[in-house]
Amino acid sequence: MAVRGSVQRVQDAVHGLMEFRGLEASLIEVMSAKELQRLRRIRQLGLVHLVFPSAEHSRLVHSLGAAHVALRFARRLEHVSQDFLAFPLRPDEETRRDLALAALCHDLGHGPLSHVWEQEVVRNFDVPAWVEKLGLPSRPNWGEKKWHELVGQAILLNPETDIHRSLKGQEEDLPSRIAGMLRGAYHLEYLPALLSGDVDVDRCDYVLRDANAAGVQYGRYDLDWLISISTIGSRNDQLVVGFDERKAPRIIEQFLVARRALYDTVFWHRTARSAEGMVGVLLQRVGDLLREGSWVLADNSEFGVYRAALSGTPISVDQVLQLDDYSLWVLIMAIAERSDDPIAADLAKRIVSRDLFKSVPIEPKAIQDFTGRRGRAPLEELVADCCGVEDGAYYLVFDQREFETLSKDDANAVYLVGEAGDSPGEATLARDHHELEQLGAPHQLEPALYAPVEAIEKLVEVLRS
Amino acid sequence: MALDPSLLNEIRTKMTAWDPKQRTAVEHALDHRLEVEKRAMSEDEVASLLRVHGDEPDTLLELIKLKAPEEFEVLCRMSQIGSQKVVYDARWKNGRPVVLKRFIEESVQAQGHLLERELQPHPLRMTHPHIIETHVFRNEDGEKFLVEKKLPDVLDDGWRAGGVAEASNLLFDIALALQYLHGRDLVHGDIKPDNLGFDEERYVLLDFGVCRKQAQFDAGATATGSLRTRAPELLIGSTGHGFASDVFALGAVVFNSLVGAFPLFNPGEDIPRVSTLEERREKENEISSRAKDAYGHYVTERLQAHVEHEGMRKLLSRMLAANPVERPTANEVVSKAHSALVAFIRTVGKHESISIEEQLSQLDAYLPEGDLKSVLSKRRLMALRSTLEGFRASELEGEREKEILAGLERRIGEESA
16 A cells, blocks of 8 residues: 655755645645646647746646746645635645645646647547547537547546546545546536636746746746635625735736737747747648548558547547657657658658748738738749749748636636625626726737748738739 | 655654564554554654654554544644543644544544534634634544644743733733623633644633533532632632632633742642642642632732732732622623723734624625535635534524525535534
């Protein structure tokens, strides 16, 4: 019988010494599951390291950081609620552990390069077909889930995975409880919001971690203060996690602005977006070839899982677990070195040698006006001509983004909580607060267009014509 | 599951010093446990048992045979309290240290009776900040064990407050626990330093083996609790144990922490804890005569000499009044301490417990709808069941509260054996 140590300690570049005590210490045991270890091979920031070279940290370290932040929130809520909530409604040691485990597992299902995969390979995935192939039960309704969320659920619920066995070893129904919590279902109904919302443990960790790793000064905020003013309030006969209304507006604003600044300057840095766009068009090219019945390499026996996934065929949990940044890079390198398809080989070579598409230096409105009037075809023909390739569609990356600082969806909302008496304080929406309401408006980012450097000049001419 | 061979060897080496019969018995018990019953022992568990009881084959044998609830590992036997209860130092398998209490009555029914008595003061189990967190667990045979949080510090006779500030915290925190108990018609009956612990910046009341309803302490019954903190009316036999004698006992503990002796004892005076009946009677008579004839010398004068803070002195003086009628109630002690000693008290503003009515209303509003068995973990379900049992024991008056309670009980279903 293995006895878990009373405390496990992990040093972290962002949070310093992270201590996991009692039941919490089981996180460290769970971390050795191969499905979580796979996250070591997926970078948290995809291709951002091509611009910010030190931003090479993995999804695993972020997940552990998120788990640590989850514990800190849960400890705070446990402490603060003892004066106004009945015991069975308060977090306790087990709840802390559950929340931290859910935070640790929240990124389990990410594919290679995370968001590139999600946006380019499985953007419009066939939900029922994937549900069946992943071996998920037909209920609950999976329709609203993102691909990586669906895969994460499948990994947790599949009795053959290491992580399922590890959780089950602690408690029979722990795998389904953690999976449920990640879907928003838990007996303390207010708690899952800490895993997914405008201010959640995922964002609390990545804002600090990604800023730190990128080496930028944006993205800093006072996590200690944020946690210290968190509490539980009541709204429409439901308990919600929120923040002390007297102290919260400034720190909430600081957090939201920090996150947005990171998007503007790091995550959506033009060079990083160009690189991600290029991997996207390369994967599209490979997928198109597969759908036409050919493979990008001469040897049909290689990269079987990628062949299936890129052709749009659902794959099993076991196969998904073979996908990561490393294996995708090996595929890209193989395409660069050995592909007979000139477009795929050229794109792959450019990616490997960091010969990235450039942003077309023209006002965004000109791009919108041109494509609105004439569509993309003239631009694709022009680029094909400039680059000497057959199909210019793979040589243009259109980038259109929207950013929401404070969500309109109440499920993700931030709450401000009034003073508690014998019962929880009243919670109100932060987006309705007069000092925060301006952050509620959606933020349209200017569209951008990326193309090979040899086509830039002519593209500007055409777009201005 | 087999043990590490080096540990097994260590056990066997220890055994060589024992009587062969004892050695055979321990070996047999160990084999039976590991191989037949398949009840594993961790290396920590074995190492601890060896370290503490390596020279006590009988105790080791008892511990190897002991069927503790599966959630716990027993590290050593701490003590036997009277003839009814054995206490073990144990560890929850999540690593949390606990105290495990086993009732050694012959029948399960009698064990259950004792356990219920210990549970009486926990109608809001695990919610009162100054009453020890308590759980009930069963072993595989259905025998119930009481599980208490193991506190990092438990006071003893030599514990000194080191000034009025710490004494104020002790007085206020335990007065809150008494206010809570007395409000439920329960008398603790055994307030003494050994039954007070300290955890997370607050003092906590422990051990409810004597605790019962006020009416169940009749005047004719033998006085319970420690002689050190026994109130004069119990020494003289004029009345039975009641709320006022709890208040006296708390005053006596605080007095001892400031003065360096219990109210009717001299500093360093030998206090018989377990002795012959004759010795005990003799000591009781001696203390009893001090209560009758020298009360001023032992209590009033020493308070004057040792307790400078006026608020504390006046409050202790009232709590230690010879006549129980003159003592403040626990409510009054809380109120007086709050006004006279507030500058010293850490837990002011954090001590309010939530009324049962409010708790029931919250559970009704905020727990998930439907069958709770399917959404709560085994442990959470047990904790909720325990809380509801407490509510049931507190005899609710409101119809709405009764309805909510019945509804919640239906939703958690019957307890499985």
